[in-house]
Each structure stands twice: as structure tokens, then as C-alpha cells.
Amino acid sequence: MIATWIDQAAHVLMSRIDTLATLSEEPDGLTRSAYSPPMRHVHDLLTAWMHYAGMHVWRDNVGNLIGRYPSRNPQARAFLFGSHLDTVRNAGKYDGPLGVLGPLLCIEQLHHQGVELPFHLDLIAFIDEEGLRFHTAYLGSQAVTGHFKREYLNLVDDDGITLAEAIREFGGDPAAIALDRREPADVLGYCEVHIEQGPVLEAKNLPVGVVTSIAGQTRIALTFGGMAGHAGTVPMQMRRDALCGAAEFVLAVEAYTRQSPDMVATVGKLQTEPGVSNVIPGSVTLSLDVRHHDNDQRQVVCQLLLERAQHICTTRRLKLDWTVVHQNPATPCTLALSHLLERAVSEAGYRPHFLPSGAGHDAVAMAQLTGIAMLFVRCKDGISHHPDESVTVEDVSVALDVVDRFIGLLANHYRTHE
Amino acid sequence: MIATWIDQAAHVLMSRIDTLATLSEEPDGLTRSAYSPPMRHVHDLLTAWMHYAGMHVWRDNVGNLIGRYPSRNPQARAFLFGSHLDTVRNAGKYDGPLGVLGPLLCIEQLHHQGVELPFHLDLIAFIDEEGLRFHTAYLGSQAVTGHFKREYLNLVDDDGITLAEAIREFGGDPAAIALDRREPADVLGYCEVHIEQGPVLEAKNLPVGVVTSIAGQTRIALTFGGMAGHAGTVPMQMRRDALCGAAEFVLAVEAYTRQSPDMVATVGKLQTEPGVSNVIPGSVTLSLDVRHHDNDQRQVVCQLLLERAQHICTTRRLKLDWTVVHQNPATPCTLALSHLLERAVSEAGYRPHFLPSGAGHDAVAMAQLTGIAMLFVRCKDGISHHPDESVTVEDVSVALDVVDRFIGLLANHYRTHE
Numbered sequence: 001m002i003a004t005w006i007d008q009a010a011h012v013l014m015s016r017i018d019t020l021a022t023l024s025e026e027p028d029g030l031t032r033s034a035y036s037p038p039m040r041h042v043h044d045l046l047t048a049w050m051h052y053a054g055m056h057v058w059r060d061n062v063g064n065l066i067g068r069y070p071s072r073n074p075q076a077r078a079f080l081f082g083s084h085l086d087t088v089r090n091a092g093k094y095d096g097p098l099g100v101l102g103p104l105l106c107i108e109q110l111h112h113q114g115v116e117l118p119f120h121l122d123l124i125a126f127i128d129e130e131g132l133r134f135h136t137a138y139l140g141s142q143a144v145t146g147h148f149k150r151e152y153l154n155l156v157d158d159d160g161i162t163l164a165e166a167i168r169e170f171g172g173d174p175a176a177i178a179l180d181r182r183e184p185a186d187v188l189g190y191c192e193v194h195i196e197q198g199p200v201l202e203a204k205n206l207p208v209g210v211v212t213s214i215a216g217q218t219r220i221a222l223t224f225g226g227m228a229g230h231a232g233t234v235p236m237q238m239r240r241d242a243l244c245g246a247a248e249f250v251l252a253v254e255a256y257t258r259q260s261p262d263m264v265a266t267v268g269k270l271q272t273e274p275g276v277s278n279v280i281p282g283s284v285t286l287s288l289d290v291r292h293h294d295n296d297q298r299q300v301v302c303q304l305l306l307e308r309a310q311h312i313c314t315t316r317r318l319k320l321d322w323t324v325v326h327q328n329p330a331t332p333c334t335l336a337l338s339h340l341l342e343r344a345v346s347e348a349g350y351r352p353h354f355l356p357s358g359a360g361h362d363a364v365a366m367a368q369l370t371g372i373a374m375l376f377v378r379c380k381d382g383i384s385h386h387p388d389e390s391v392t393v394e395d396v397s398v399a400l401d402v403v404d405r406f407i408g409l410l411a412n413h414y415r416t417h418e
Numbered sequence: 419m420i421a422t423w424i425d426q427a428a429h430v431l432m433s434r435i436d437t438l439a440t441l442s443e444e445p446d447g448l449t450r451s452a453y454s455p456p457m458r459h460v461h462d463l464l465t466a467w468m469h470y471a472g473m474h475v476w477r478d479n480v481g482n483l484i485g486r487y488p489s490r491n492p493q494a495r496a497f498l499f500g501s502h503l504d505t506v507r508n509a510g511k512y513d514g515p516l517g518v519l520g521p522l523l524c525i526e527q528l529h530h531q532g533v534e535l536p537f538h539l540d541l542i543a544f545i546d547e548e549g550l551r552f553h554t555a556y557l558g559s560q561a562v563t564g565h566f567k568r569e570y571l572n573l574v575d576d577d578g579i580t581l582a583e584a585i586r587e588f589g590g591d592p593a594a595i596a597l598d599r600r601e602p603a604d605v606l607g608y609c610e611v612h613i614e615q616g617p618v619l620e621a622k623n624l625p626v627g628v629v630t631s632i633a634g635q636t637r638i639a640l641t642f643g644g645m646a647g648h649a650g651t652v653p654m655q656m657r658r659d660a661l662c663g664a665a666e667f668v669l670a671v672e673a674y675t676r677q678s679p680d681m682v683a684t685v686g687k688l689q690t691e692p693g694v695s696n697v698i699p700g701s702v703t704l705s706l707d708v709r710h711h712d713n714d715q716r717q718v719v720c721q722l723l724l725e726r727a728q729h730i731c732t733t734r735r736l737k738l739d740w741t742v743v744h745q746n747p748a749t750p751c752t753l754a755l756s757h758l759l760e761r762a763v764s765e766a767g768y769r770p771h772f773l774p775s776g777a778g779h780d781a782v783a784m785a786q787l788t789g790i791a792m793l794f795v796r797c798k799d800g801i802s803h804h805p806d807e808s809v810t811v812e813d814v815s816v817a818l819d820v821v822d823r824f825i826g827l828l829a830n831h832y833r834t835h836e
Contacts, residue, residue, distance in 0.1 A: 198651025215650060219695060229800055231684035231707045232633060232776025233616025236676045238800075243685055244672050247665035254662050258654045266649035267661055268695045270688065277637060277686045277705035279803075287695035289649045358650025382652055 009105040010397040021093035034128035035166040054111030060180040061172040062143035063127035078120040084129030092389020141365035146181030199382030207398040211374035213293035216330035225319035228282025243281035334371030344405035427523040428815040439511035452546035453584040472529030478598040479590040480561035481545035496538040502547030510807020559783035564599030617800030625813040629792035631711035634748035643737035646700030661699035752789030762823035
């Protein structure tokens with residue numbers, strides 16, 4: 001049974017998210033990059049809302065807005081909630097803000113009920129997770145963990161402005177970013193609430209799910225080189241059609257991946273050269289994106305797929321080139337925190353469902369500092385990074401209920417054990 | 419055994435082709451569109467060469483340059499040779515000019531030997547076959563056959579110049595084009611010498627081949643509609659990946675076509691939407707180009723392929739859209755003329771090899787006026803429409819020998835029968 005405050009809070013959350021969605025760099029649609037004028041507006045609003053929830057508010061040097069619901073004990077450690085306020089281009093409105101405003105509304109309720117916690121509850125609104133402006137991700141969370149690299153400051157946006165200049169203009173001191181890092185000993189853990197960005201919870205008919213792990217990812221660029229020729233004059237048997245080889249590979253990727261539970265692999269980009277209707281494709285370049293929560297399994301599948309590509313090329317007298325463009329390992333969630341989330345979901349009256357996250361999140365960076373947990377909220381049709389991104393107020397109510405119970409369970413744990 | 423004059427003529431031909439290749443609209447590479455300043459230079463040179471070969475020379479209103487090696491009998495009918503002088507962008511130098519300069523050098527030899535023919539031998543250098551400038555093909559040959567449509571005159575090039583203006587500026591009278599048409603009763607036949615633009619003769623180790631038929635062509639645009647989604651979060655089993663469906667179709671095209679002798683089918687263009695590495699393709703548009711010398715067989719394969727595409731889409735929960743973009747029937751070569759070419763090849767000492775033409779030629783248009791024949795000349799690696807297009811002087815010698823013998827056989831035939 002959901003408490004009355006939660007229903008109201010869910011409606012407030014939806015209304016606040018609608019408000020934030022109007023704060024965009026573009027007249028049509030939501031685009032809000034780090035350090036932009038609309039980001040300043042968002043910080044102003046969020047500061048006011050954090051104050052209303054009884055929090056101390058400050059901005060660190062990289063530009064994260066941080067609110068603390070303080071424990072009475074100034075020596076207490078902090079438990080962290082967080083998510084990001086920046087967006088992709090033409091974004092949906094829930095990706096990021098849900099994970100800031102959700103915990104915030106729970107804290108507001110704690111404050112109005114005068115609840116005291118055995119730890120500081122810090123809510124971090126990260127300045128940059130999507131990397132839209134400086135083409136790199138996790139700027140905000142890396143500053144918190146102490147993994148922000150000095151050379152990031154020389155990154156340049158499309159207008160030629162360096163990250164250092166943007167930070168300074170936003171009020172931060174680039175030279176002091178390293179001083180803002182949290183010490184592992186001062187932090188109890190990190191929890192992030194986020195929309196699923198996939199269709200699993202909808203298919204399972206569940207409002208929320210507990211994340212087991214954030215998938216590791218390998219991105220490979222492959223080129224199949226054949227021989228261009230006149231579409232009318234080269235007999236089929238004499239062709240070295242790069243697209244036919246690439247097509248075989250696309251289907252191999254699908255077939256191999258379907259055999260491995262939780263593995264996903266995608267050919268999202270495919271370009272034929274010269275790419276005209278009356279010329280046999282002489283070369284095809286394509287992208288392969290492989291993700292899994294087990295690093296070994298991911299590596300094995302990548303290896304198998306590259307061998308398959310080589311076999312296809314040998315058989316078809318094509319030339320294969322490939323490069324690993326990007327690679328990052330899987331980030332498992334912390335068992336103890338995930339169990340608390342599981343209990344909170346159960347107590348809220350829902351079957352706890354565990355699922356991996358195929359997308360990256362600030363939690364990936366935060367895992368370098370402390371234990372992490374993530375709560376996924378169902379979204380419509382699995383659509384994200386798109387204006388059609390949609391979450392129901394009912395599911396938000398459940399998420400708030402779970403977060404509230406999770407904080408309660410955490411507090412009990414630390415009251416008992418410390 | 420090849421006569422001495424032929425070897426010399428072949429070297430002259432190569433040198434003339436090199437000269438024509440310098441007459442281009444672009445400083446690097448050969449691009450010569452209809453009615454362009456370099457086309458004017460080509461006409462000046464060709465006029466001089468035709469005069470040297472004892473021909474009467476005139477330009478018709480559409481802009482074809484025509485040389486006549488006249489029979490003594492002014493009432494005689496005409497046998498036509500021809501090919502085009504315009505090129506594609508960044509073209510090879512043999513596609514077109516070979517079919518003008520080859521017969522011209524044979525006629526030059528006839529003239530210097532004082533040979534008299536029982537027919538006029540007309541050599542037509544067509545002004546526009548590739549359609550580079552006005553995006554339509556066969557302008558020159560259609561004027562000769564009387565199929566030049568008045569509405570062509572309103573076609574506009576990239577600079578906003580109409581075809582009528584271009585013709586007028588080139589010295590023609592657009593209103594008089596219809597008067598230039600040949601009457602079927604005045605024409606004995608048409609023969610075109612052309613590079614193969616394919617790899618068959620090279621693979622057969624033969625310098626020349628006799629064309630059986632110019633393939634009919636169907637061009638279809640197909641769209642496979644699926645559901646875009648996050649490459650990390652949508653499980654394989656829940657995907658509606660448009661590229662996987664398209665890949666299955668590409669392989670089906672290859673497999674079906676390989677079963678039909680002389681059939682060629684090509685997917686040359688394939689575009690994925692949104693086409694980024696971390697998004698499952700939501701839609702794929704591709705081109706299908708099917709060619710065969712038998713219209714029924716071509717239609718049947720197109721029908722089978724569309725059924726296969728529909729089946730793939732039904733199985734994969736994709737949406738199929740398709741449109742026939744272009745369709746033209748096959749043009750068979752005339753048996754009697756092809757037999758004369760076959761005899762000429764034999765007498766020149768080569769095994770006659772018959773092959774279809776997958777590419778279109780002026781002969782397609784000319785078939786509406788008279789019987790046609792085509793002689794293909796081997797080219798290196800089947801490469802055409804490319805600066806690497808290459809023909810050997812030895813193969814040109816053989817082609818000249820065959821054309822010379824073909825004219826001889828024709829003359830004997832008409833001396834005997836008329």
C-alpha cells in the first residue's frame with residue numbers, strides 16, 4: 001500500500017520534470033549540454049528545491065550540484081544518490097532527471113517528517129554524463145571519484161571553447177577539481193535511479209527492476225573489401241561483392257549472439273562504397289557493438305565473430321580490416337546494496353526482478369569510489385534518447401516508495417551496526 | 419594474320435583516343451558532357467579525321483556528328499556504325515570513342531584503297547548517351563530513330579540551361595530535330611563496337627565477343643521498416659532489426675540469381691537509419707537492380723525476390739515497402755548481323771564467343787529503327803566508368819580486323835543480293 005505523500009510526490013516529480021524539459025538550448029525539443037545557459041536555470045531551480053527539502057547545497061568545481069541532508073553527527077559518513085542533468089540532442093525528459101528528483105522528493109518527505117539519519121544523505125546532480133558537448137562521458141562523476149584527468153580541461157567544444165573556459169565561466173575553478181574528490185572511507189555507497197531505456201520491465205509487466213551489473217562493451221569497426229564493378233556486366237560467379245560478405249556477417253552476429261543469454265550485439269552503422277544502384281559494392285564499412293555483464297564471455301564472442309568475419313572474407317575472396325574502437329569492462333553492482341533494493345521492492349509489494357544494464361551510467365564511474373546499486377524504472381516501449389521517452393506517474397510512485405524503503409533499510413542497518 | 423595497315427591503324431586509334439581524353443571539362447580526369455566546349459573540340463578533330471577518310475561530314479540538329487562514306491549509287495541505302503562521344507564524370511577514355519574511331523579507321527583504309535561499297539557507310543558519333551548533363555540517356559540515338567520527345571527540350575542542366583538552349587548554342591535547331599530522323603527503309607542495319615565493361619572476355623582469354631542481346635533491367639527500391647532501439651538495452655529476442663532483415667534479403671538476391679544463367683542482380687545502395695553504432699537500425703532502404711536478356715525470366719526473378727522480401731519481413735515482424743523505379747525490356751541483337759560478325763571473328767582467327775550485354779548502349783535506341791549488332795572488345799579487369807578503364811592495342815587490332823572483314827562480308831552480301 002502506497003502512502004499518500006508518495007502519490008502527491010509522484011505528481012510533483014512529473015511536473016518538475018516537465019519544467020526541466022522546457023529548459024533547452026533549442027526551441028524545439030530538449031537539448032541541454034553541460035555548462036549551457038539552460039543548465040544554469042536548472043541548477044537555480046534545483047537549488048531551491050533542495051533547500052525546501054532541508055538540504056545544504058553547494059556546487060563543486062567541475063559543476064556538479066550537490067545537496068546534503070545532513071546527519072546530526074558531523075563525523076558521519078555519507079550515502080550518495082545521484083544522476084545527471086545533461087541530455088543528448090533531442091532528448092527524452094526522464095533520462096537523468098528522474099534519478100535526481102526521485103531521491104530529492106524522498107528526502108523532502110524525510111525532512112518534513114523530521115527523520116534523522118545515521119549518515120549524511122548526499123544527492124549529486126552530475127554536470128555531464130552524456131558527453132554531448134565535449135564528446136567525453138562521466139565528467140561529473142569522474143571528478144567526484146578523483147578520476148577526472150587534467151587533460152580533459154583542454155577538450156574543445158564545437159565553438160572552440162575549452163572545458164577549462166566553460167568550467168570557469170560556470171563559476172568553477174579548474175585547478176581545484178582534484179580537491180573535490182571524495183575519499184572512499186567517507187562514503188557508504190551510491191545508488192542511482194534511472195529509466196530502463198529498454199523493453200524488459202514492460203515485457204515482464206513490472207514497474208521497477210534491480211540492476212545486477214552494467215555491461216562491458218566492445219566496439220569494433222570492420223571493413224569488407226571486395227571489387228566494385230558494373231551491375232550489368234559482371235556475372236554473379238565472378239563477383240567479389242563486399243555487401244554480400246557484410247550481409248553474411250550481420251546475420252552471423254545475430255545468430256551467435258542469440259545463443260548467449262544477456263549478450264547483445266548490434267551492427268548499427270553500415271556504409272557501402274560507392275553506394276550507387278548500378279555498381280557492385282566494392283567496400284563496406286560497418287560497426288559492431290557487443291555488450292555483456294561477463295567480460296570473458298564478451299571477449300569470447302568478439303573473438304568468434306572476428307574469426308567468422310575472416311572466414312567469410314576468405315571464402316568470398318574479400319579483404320577484412322578491423323580495429324577495436326572502444327572497450328570497457330563490465331561493472332557489477334554491489335551485492336549488499338542490491339539485496340537492500342530487492343527487499344525494498346518486495347516490501348513495496350512487487351516481485352523483485354534482476355536485470356543487467358546494457359547502457360552506461362554515472363554508476364560505472366562511481367564504482368571506482370564505492371559500492372553501487374541501481375534501480376530501473378519501466379519506460380514505454382523501451383524508447384530512450386528520443387522525445388517519445390515516457391514513464392508513468394504510477395511507476396514513479398512505486399520508485400519513490402522503493403527508494404523511501406531503501407533509505408529506511410539503510411538507516412536501520414547503520415543504526416544497528418555502527 | 420593481321421594486315422600491316424591494321425597494326426598501324428590500331429596505334430593511330432590509341433593515340434587519337436589519348437588526344438580525345440585530354441578534351442575534358444575538368445582539369446583532373448575526363449568529364450565531357452553533351453554540348454560542352456570540349457565536345458566542340460572533339461567534333462572539330464573528328465570532322466578533320468572523317469574528311470581524311472573520304473567522308474562527307476555534317477551535324478544533325480540534335481548535335482550528332484555524322485560522316486558518310488558514300489556509295490557511287492546515290493539511291494543506295496545506308497549501313498550505320500556508331501557510338502557516343504560524351505562521358506560519365508571521371509570517366510575512362512574507351513567507353514564510346516572506341517566505337518567511333520574503330521570503324522573510322524577501317525573506312526580510312528577503304529578510302530585509301532579506293533574500295534567502293536554497294537551502300538553508304540554512315541558513322542554516327544552520338545552527342546549524348548550517358549545522360550550526364552540532362553539526366554536522360556540516348557538523346558542522340560533517339561533523334562536518329564525519331565523517338566526524340568519534344569518535352570526533352572525543356573530538360574534543365576545543373577546551371578538552369580534548357581536542352582533547347584544548349585542545342586541552339588551548339589548550332590542546332592531544336593524545332594528541326596524531328597526532320598533528321600532516318601526512315602527504316604533507307605537503313606540496312608546498325609553495328610556498334612564497344613568495350614565490354616565486364617570481365618568475361620578477359621576470363622575467356624578472348625580479345626572480342628559478339629553480343630547476343632542487351633539485357634532488360636528492373637530497378638526496385640525496397641524499405642525494410644523495423645524498430646530502432648538502444649544497442650545496449652534491447653535483448654536480441656525482442657529486436658526488430660531492419661538491417662538483419664535487409665541482410666537476409668541481400669543474400670537471397672545473390673542465391674536466387676546464381677541459379678539463373680546470365681541473370682545478374684545487385685544491391686548497390688544500402689542505407690541504415692539512424693545509422694549510428696549504438697542504435698539498432700530502425701529502417702533500411704536499398705536498391706535492387708535485376709538484368710537479363712529474357713524479359714519473362716527477369717520478371718519471374720523479380721517476383722520471387724519480392725515474395726522472399728515479404729516472407730523475411732513477416733517472419734521478422736518488419737514492414738516492407740517497395741516501388742519499381744525503372745523498367746526496360748531486353749533488346750535482342752539481329753541474328754543475321756550477329757552471324758556476319760561471328761564469321762568475321764572466325765576469319766580473323768578467333769573463336770567466336772557470344773555474350774549478353776548487361777549495360778545499355780545506343781544500340782538499344784537504334785533497335786527501334788533497324789537491325790542491330792554489337793562487337794565487344796576485352797577490357798582490363800572489367801573496369802569501366804573509371805580512369806583505370808584500359809584496352810590493349812593488340813585487342814584493338816583484332817577489333818579493326820573484325821570490323822574490316824564484317825564490312826567486306828556485308829558488301830559481298832549486298833553486291834550478290836541487290
